Amino acid sequence: xxxxxxxxxxxxxxxxxxxxxxxxxxxxxxxxxxxxxxxxxxxxxxxxxxxxxxxxxxxxxxxxxxxxxxxxxxxxxxxxxxxxxxxxxxxxxxxx
Amino acid sequence: xxxxxxxxxxxxxxxxxxxxxxxxxxxxxxxxxxxxxxxxxxxxxxxxxxxxxxxxxxxxxxxxxxxxxxxxxxxxxxxxxxxxxxxxxxxxxxxx
Numbered sequence: 001x002x003x004x005x006x007x008x009x010x011x012x013x014x015x016x017x018x019x020x021x022x023x024x025x026x027x028x029x030x031x032x033x034x035x036x037x038x039x040x041x042x043x044x045x046x047x048x049x050x051x052x053x054x055x056x057x058x059x060x061x062x063x064x065x066x067x068x069x070x071x072x073x074x075x076x077x078x079x080x081x082x083x084x085x086x087x088x089x090x091x092x093x094x095x096x
Numbered sequence: 097x098x099x100x101x102x103x104x105x106x107x108x109x110x111x112x113x114x115x116x117x118x119x120x121x122x123x124x125x126x127x128x129x130x131x132x133x134x135x136x137x138x139x140x141x142x143x144x145x146x147x148x149x150x151x152x153x154x155x156x157x158x159x160x161x162x163x164x165x166x167x168x169x170x171x172x173x174x175x176x177x178x179x180x181x182x183x184x185x186x187x188x189x190x191x192x
Contacts, residue, residue, distance in 0.1 A: 009130045016123045017154050027112045028161045034105045058113050065124045
């Protein structure tokens, strides 16, 4: 009985993990596209004001169970990943 | 024209951020529920084998644009957050 309950919760957790993975990668693609548009128009890729604005929108919607500081820390990591991805693309472009 | 394109991409990015937030918090709730079931049955909350298994399932499905090592690092952060959440719950329970 309890193992069934545990298995069910774990199956849902595995599905949430894969949904997160899919969204993270979708986010990466979007950031790459935004980087390309910015590059075409000679705009700076990193925009701290836009980053703060994104973070505020996220924190406004947050309602637990995690602490606000934990969510903020995680999203800063996610933003950093996207920036590194753009820098990789830029380096690759320079090598061509 | 290009600003319209940028605005559209940014609106989609904001939506992806909120979907991520929602999944992260859903994940937190599931981990809390799993912790409760485990506690009831005197099982250890932290299970490194299960964590490795979750990570393998995620990496099997991953297909970019991020590096595998970046995805692994991010999910280890997410797992750690969940563990800290359980520890907080446990501490709160001890205080009651």
